[in-house]
Amino acid sequence: MRAGTLVVLLALFVAGVLLGACGRTRADEGRDAKLHVEGGHFFREPMPADESGPKVLSATVAARTRAGSVEQACAGDLERAATSVAVALAGDVGYWIVPAGIPLASAPSAPTFEVVFGVTADIAPGRHDLVLRAVDSAGHFGPAVVRPLDVAAPERPHGRLVISLRWHNEADLDLHVVLPSGIELFKRNRTEYERPPPSAGPVPPDAPTDGGVLDRDSNAMCVPDGQRAENAVWSEAPPSGRYVVRVDTFSLCGAPSADWRVEAFLDGARIGEARGTSTEVDTRFDHNRGAGVLALELDVP
Amino acid sequence: MRLVPVMRRCSCGLVIVGAALSSTRGFAQTPPAPPPLGTTNAAPAPARDDLEARVARLEKAAASKSDGPLPVTVSGYVHMDWIVFRQTSQDEVTQDGQPLNENRFVLRRARLRAERDHGLFHGAFEIDANTIDGPQLRPINAEASFKWPADRPYARTPWAYDPSSTRGSVDGPVQMPRSLSSTGEPWFMVTAGLFRTPFGFEVPESERARPWLERSTMSNAMFPQSFDLGVRVLGGYRFLRYAFGIVNGAPIGERTFPGRDPNESKDLVFRVGGATAITEAIRVEGGVSGVSGRGFHRGQPATKDLIQWQDSNADGVIDNTTELQVIPGSPATPSESFKRFAVGADLRATITLPMLGDLHLRAEVVRGSNIDRGLFVSDPVVATRDLRQLGYYIGASQEITRWALVGVRYDRYDPDADAREQEPFTLVPRDTSMSTWSFSAAGRTRIARLIAQYDHRQNALGRDASGRPTTLADDSFTLRAEVHF
Numbered sequence: 135m136r137a138g139t140l141v142v143l144l145a146l147f148v149a150g151v152l153l154g155a156c157g158r159t160r161a162d163e164g165r166d167a168k169l170h171v172e173g174g175h176f177f178r179e180p181m182p183a184d185e186s187g188p189k190v191l192s193a194t195v196a197a198r199t200r201a202g203s204v205e206q207a208c209a210g211d212l213e214r215a216a217t218s219v220a221v222a223l224a225g226d227v228g229y230w231i232v233p234a235g236i237p238l239a240s241a242p243s244a245p246t247f248e249v250v251f252g253v254t255a256d257i258a259p260g261r262h263d264l265v266l267r268a269v270d271s272a273g274h275f276g277p278a279v280v281r282p283l284d285v286a287a288p289e290r291p292h293g294r295l296v297i298s299l300r301w302h303n304e305a306d307l308d309l310h311v312v313l314p315s316g317i318e319l320f321k322r323n324r325t326e327y328e329r330p331p332p333s334a335g336p337v338p339p340d341a342p343t344d345g346g347v348l349d350r351d352s353n354a355m356c357v358p359d360g361q362r363a364e365n366a367v368w369s370e371a372p373p374s375g376r377y378v379v380r381v382d383t384f385s386l387c388g389a390p391s392a393d394w395r396v397e398a399f400l401d402g403a404r405i406g407e408a409r410g411t412s413t414e415v416d417t418r419f420d421h422n423r424g425a426g427v428l429a430l431e432l433d434v435p
Numbered sequence: 436m437r438l439v440p441v442m443r444r445c446s447c448g449l450v451i452v453g454a455a456l457s458s459t460r461g462f463a464q465t466p467p468a469p470p471p472l473g474t475t476n477a478a479p480a481p482a483r484d485d486l487e488a489r490v491a492r493l494e495k496a497a498a499s500k501s502d503g504p505l506p507v508t509v510s511g512y513v514h515m516d517w518i519v520f521r522q523t524s525q526d527e528v529t530q531d532g533q534p535l536n537e538n539r540f541v542l543r544r545a546r547l548r549a550e551r552d553h554g555l556f557h558g559a560f561e562i563d564a565n566t567i568d569g570p571q572l573r574p575i576n577a578e579a580s581f582k583w584p585a586d587r588p589y590a591r592t593p594w595a596y597d598p599s600s601t602r603g604s605v606d607g608p609v610q611m612p613r614s615l616s617s618t619g620e621p622w623f624m625v626t627a628g629l630f631r632t633p634f635g636f637e638v639p640e641s642e643r644a645r646p647w648l649e650r651s652t653m654s655n656a657m658f659p660q661s662f663d664l665g666v667r668v669l670g671g672y673r674f675l676r677y678a679f680g681i682v683n684g685a686p687i688g689e690r691t692f693p694g695r696d697p698n699e700s701k702d703l704v705f706r707v708g709g710a711t712a713i714t715e716a717i718r719v720e721g722g723v724s725g726v727s728g729r730g731f732h733r734g735q736p737a738t739k740d741l742i743q744w745q746d747s748n749a750d751g752v753i754d755n756t757t758e759l760q761v762i763p764g765s766p767a768t769p770s771e772s773f774k775r776f777a778v779g780a781d782l783r784a785t786i787t788l789p790m791l792g793d794l795h796l797r798a799e800v801v802r803g804s805n806i807d808r809g810l811f812v813s814d815p816v817v818a819t820r821d822l823r824q825l826g827y828y829i830g831a832s833q834e835i836t837r838w839a840l841v842g843v844r845y846d847r848y849d850p851d852a853d854a855r856e857q858e859p860f861t862l863v864p865r866d867t868s869m870s871t872w873s874f875s876a877a878g879r880t881r882i883a884r885l886i887a888q889y890d891h892r893q894n895a896l897g898r899d900a901s902g903r904p905t906t907l908a909d910d911s912f913t914l915r916a917e918v919h920f
Contacts, residue, residue: 158897158905158906158907158908159897159898159899159905159906159907159908160522160907160908161522161523161524161525161535161897161907161908161909162525163525163527163535165527175897175898177900205745214859216859217858217859217901217902217903218898218900218901218902218903219902220900231898231899231900231902232902233858233898233902233903234858234859234902235857235859236857236859236860237859237860245859245860246859269900269901269902270901271901271903272901273899273900273901275900358744390530390531390532391532413532
């Protein structure tokens with residue numbers, strides 16, 4: 135009987151503990167959300183419909199951003215009762231909570247907020263709505279303030295065949311493209327044209343001297359240039375055959391890794407895509423001709 | 436495995452086998468003609484000399500083996516965990532690329548220990564293998580001791596008994612006497628090397644003896660992995676137990692300089708207590724502990740000027756006038772040291788219940804300053820104030836016959852008792868403490884245990900919608916298979 139009583143008491147205690155576990159927040163990095171907020175806590179749920187909470191008095195945000203950008207700023211102030219601000223892109227998988235800060239001397243009764251955010255690289259270009267709502271200490275959300283956010287499409291050069299490499303941070307990655315002829319386009323051989331050796335005799339005046347061109351060596355030697363992209367472009371008909379695309383990691387420039395994306399477009403239509411992540415291991419190899427990891431193989435008619 | 440008895444048995448066996456061989460050979464041969472009356476019944480002189488020489492040779496060989504570098508005592512154990520679920524687990528990586536998934540199989544520890552207790556001296560070496568942060572193999576205990584009197588066995592800490600009823604030592608298979616009041620401790624023992632920090636009860640407690648899977652949060656934060664390098668004196672006389680040590684102050688689980696010592700200052704640590712049997716069925720142990728030393732704040736090297744670009748208008752082009760920002764370099768800053776200490780008290784009682792087994796009760800409290808080295812590393816130079824810690828636990832475990840054991844423990848740890856948080860209009864105190872209820876149940880045999888444990892954690896690591904700190908759900912359920920040998 136005593137043992138039975140003990141078991142019941144223990145079961146009640148465990149049940150109480152488990153019930154106490156309800157209502158706690160869950161760990162969630164929110165990496166699949168379109169909006170990322172530095173230092174914010176992510177909630178994977180829609181914002182509540184109730185709008186009985188405090189208001190956002192003002193909010194300033196740069197109206198234009200670029201897919202994959204980080205460190206965009208949004209700041210403003212809130213009604214006195216607010217203790218935090220909820221931020222989300224309309225239609226996203228959740229929202230972020232950032233605690234309110236101390237008021238400015240010019241408005242001593244209005245808590246302020248400052249949100250540093252970024253948008254993912256795969257966000258659809260175009261207009262998005264940034265939703266901000268103040269929240270009070272009881273968790274009541276106030277009415278939404280919506281700020282337009284124009285996300286610019288990554289610019290892609292025009293050409294018959296375009297092979298692009300893009301990445302998301304200040305790492306120094308290099309695009310290598312091996313043509314059907316065996317010529318390799320990369321930062322030390324920017325054009326398809328190779329001058330014939332002197333022993334080959336005089337060059338015919340009508341011989342082609344153009345072809346595929348690599349447009350830049352982005353973030354070369356870890357000097358950031360803001361592009362984080364390299365493109366191999368054929369403005370005229372590209373040679374037919376198999377193209378091999380590789381990504382060489384010259385340096386991560388202090389970053390732990392670099393996520394990259396390779397795309398190939400023929401006459402504007404995407405004919406290939408690959409994604410990958412460069413790590414420290416990828417930097418340890420030779421960075422000359424033939425370097426890099428295989429990203430894509432294309433057959434161009 | 437004790438090799439001395441084996442050798443002795445071997446030498447005796449060889450003598451017996453030798454005698455048997457000689458006897459057998461005598462039976463195998465054609466029975467000799469009966470000796471004439473008046474002569475002795477002995478083997479021929481050359482055969483007897485040969486046998487005697489052979490036996491002497493074997494005895495000499497056996498004796499020389501017993502005087503060699505052996506014997507050593509070899510022991511070990513394996514802790515294999517299956518974290519069935521943990522609420523903070525995510526299929527993601529941290530900013531520095533470390534996985535956040537915790538629902539996994541993990542080799543928590545596999546220990547192999549060799550030791551020799553020989554008169555005035557004792558030596559031990561133990562290695563640890565685990566896969567907590569990837570495969571790792573490291574020395575975890577290496578010590579050389581001088582003890583007196585010589586006939587007393589090596590003193591293991593803590594001195595009380597293994598609640599998992601291994602009925603022996605907590606680090607090895609050497610048997611210990613049952614009575615706490617006459618444990619046969621050496622009066623003093625001096626040890627140099629890498630050893631368990633003699634602070635409180637839980638820090639030096641063996642991992643294979645604990646009824647719960649891991650130490651309390653308090654111990655993990657203040658004495659991460661408990662082993663430190665230095666010199667230690669410990670011993671006991673009647674009911675008194677004492678231990679004093681001088682250590683680096685950087686246990687091997689420390690997060691900044693594990694197993695090293697960045698400053699010349701050494702930490703002093705002690706525990707003084709007693710252990711006695713009130714009645715045959717009730718035994719009590721307790722003590723007070725302290726540690727004092729200096730921590731280390733890492734200085735910064737000089738930095739160069741930097742240009743930072745922020746693409747404000749998101750056009751992908753550097754605008755020299757508004758988007759470039761110069762971050763000026765800074766000169767090197769010197770490293771500093773700071774004072775840290777902790778004091779604690781521990782109490783433990785063992786009550787033998789008829790039919791069931793032993794009921795173990797334990798409690799410990801520690802108050803510290805700048806002593807967190809494993810969880811939220813204390814750095815008062817950065818914080819511009821001392822960081823005060825307070826931690827305690829209470830626990831009870833009950834044997835259910837010799838085959839099972841159940842236990843419950845509550846522990847609480849506050850890494851910063853003076854934490855504050857700035858809210859829009861006020862600076863408010865912030866409770867940074869974290870607590871854990873641990874419920875464990877174990878089935879066991881003489882050499883193995885299967886432990887199931889549920890941990891219910893409360894902390895202040897999450898934020899609710901109002902932006903206020905709240906508990907980040909972090910409950911877990913773990914199964915552990917343990918075999919020791």
